[in-house]
Amino acid sequence: MSAILVVDDDKSLRDLLSVVLRERGHDVETAEEGNAALELMLRTRFEMVISDIIMPGKEGMETIKEIRALYPEVQIIAMSTGGSMGNSQVLEYARMIGAHESIRKPVELPNLITTVERMLS
Numbered sequence: 618m619s620a621i622l623v624v625d626d627d628k629s630l631r632d633l634l635s636v637v638l639r640e641r642g643h644d645v646e647t648a649e650e651g652n653a654a655l656e657l658m659l660r661t662r663f664e665m666v667i668s669d670i671i672m673p674g675k676e677g678m679e680t681i682k683e684i685r686a687l688y689p690e691v692q693i694i695a696m697s698t699g700g701s702m703g704n705s706q707v708l709e710y711a712r713m714i715g716a717h718e719s720i721r722k723p724v725e726l727p728n729l730i731t732t733v734e735r736m737l738s
Contacts, residue, residue: 618643623645624650624667625647641730646661652674671707678714695711
């Protein structure tokens with residue numbers, strides 16, 4: 618069982634991922650943007666962060682950079698639809714700045730579960 622933080626401004630996606638990951642035996646916390654995520658990380662040790670890239674407040678790229686600098690052992694999965702830059706460019710950049718994996722939105726749950734389990738094993 619691992620502690621996972623899901624960061625996304627879409628409440629329905631946060632809730633869905635939280636339920637799916639809890640069903641797999643993980644402890645899950647959620648945050649709606651990067652500042653809230655970093656606050657949670659001060660109080661709780663997470664093995665993994667799954668973060669959207671495009672969010673209001675502190676966006677995902679900046680959040681990933683800070684997590685990588687402060688908590689280098691944490692596994693990071695970046696998620697995005699890509700916005701105006703395009704999906705593959707955004708996710709490639711997320712990997713360059715510290716994400717270990719990237720997943721395109723809309724999220725395919727079997728792919729996410731496989732990726733999470735592989736990264737945490």
